Amino acid sequence: MLDRAARLRQLTEVDRDVIRLAQDSQFARWLEQITATGGCAHPIHLTGATTVRDTYSGEILHHYGTSAEPGERLLVRCRNRRATVCAPCSRLHAGDTFHLVRAGLVGGKAVPADVRQHPRLFITLTAPGFGPVHRVTAETERCRPRREAARCEHGRATRCPGRHTAADPLVGQPLCRDCYDYAGHVLWHAHTGELWARFTRGVRRVLASSAGLVQTRFPEHARLSFAKVAEYQRRAAIHVHAVVRLDGPSGPNDPPPPWATVGALTDAVRAAAEAVTVHSSHSPAIGERALRWGVQLDARPLRASGDVEGPEDAAVAAYVAKYVTKGAADTAAGTDYRLTSAGDIETAVVSSHVRSLMRACWRLGGLQEFESLRLRAWAHALGFRGHILTKSRAYSTTYASLRAERAEHERTAVGIDVPHDPGTATDAHWRYIGSGHTPGAALIAAGIAEDLARNREIASAEHKAERRRRRGN
Secondary structure, rough: OHHHHHHHHHHHHHHHHHHHHHHHOHHHHHHHHHOHHHHHHHOOEEEEEEEEEEOOOEEEEEEEEEEOHHHEEEOOOOOOOOOOOHHHHHHHHHHHHHHHHHHHHHHOOEOOOOHHHEEEEEEEEEOOOOEOOOEOOOOOOEEEEOOOOOOOOOOOEOOOOOOOOOOOOOOOOOOOOOOEEEHHHHHHHOOHHHHHHHHHHHHHHHHHHHHHHHHHHHHHEEEEEEEEEEEEEEOOOOOEEEEEEEEEEEEEOOOOOOOHHHHHHHHHHHHHHOOEEEEEEOOOOOOOOOOOOOOOOEEOOOOOOOOOOOOOHHHHHHHHHHHHHOOOOHHHHOOOOOOOOHHHHHHOOOOHHHHHHHHHHHHHHHHHHHHHHHOOOOHOOOEHHHHEEEOOOOOOOOOHHHHHHHHHHHHHHHOOOOOOOOOEEEEEEEEEEEOOOOOHHHHHHHHHHHHHHHHHHHHHHHHHHHHHHHHHO
């Protein structure tokens, strides 16, 4: 048998680190911190203290400091939305997104339930075509059928007789990379935010005209509210999915005017999407591009009665929440980390199509006329520099409000009562001192995250079973 020294030599670095942590006198408290972060894969390490005093007497009402914590530090969530970076935090972010979107559809979180009676649409705006790509087909359908064996100017076939499944790596790849408009693709991504802004202005303008209003008086009669999410398609182009709602001038608490109907909103969305055009800066290298939405547009009414003609409110909220946690790497459309040099592009684990898009970002980003677009800084996202999810101010609650509500609930659950009286003053001093886990800590955190996820699945299954039993009775 091996002696103790030999066994220790056979231990891996992770094993030794786990043993070190377990032997620490503050291991139990450290484990509590890891559990409180939900098993966050890359926690932030903070040091400092918070003191709440009575403004008049100076009495300390509450004090917390990290001097007694393991390593004199507090671990907090990284709050990264990407599942590829931190699955526990992305799950929490998806939950917040679900409640944020759902509140704007059915009420809650300070939004009245009557908002469900307002005109509402779930719309999808697509990117235009930048060149033919391979696509998913049915079993009896061909990818790019053509009777003649035509070829492009570069000698490549412009037809594809194959049949592709969703798992086929060819899906989304150009038939000819030399014909594909990579410059137009990344410039379209860089101007997507401006396209959306002009689209919403166009919707308001069309609605005002149809109601016989002067365009500048539209805010006095109605308000356009929305929440939108950007999704990378297999061809590495962004599609925009959005909930669009018509309110009265004061927002969701105010009923819309009689002329604000689902039909009027649908017509305005279609007219605005067709009319919007954004012109890129002129460049001697590629000229000037006229950027528009794609011809494919979907606008589905959300029925207040839950009618089968429109998607259910909860399903729409879940659909948006699903995409907000996906990074570029999830859809094979870029990476989740910034590129610092042209060499990073060549070593990135991406398809040749995506690599060509990154190269286009880097090349155009070096031109003075496109300097304001910061294409090199956003080459990892293929030029798209907007937030994945954005909303109008009056649509519903905010992420900050949801996080504050959750923090208050967590404090109450552990018996911490922090007064919010105007007669109190809070003195807080916090400093960032690091992030991440040691190898052993990462293994333990992953186990905790897995246990918590399993517990949620069991609780969800029990809840669904209980609902079925109640319906049966």
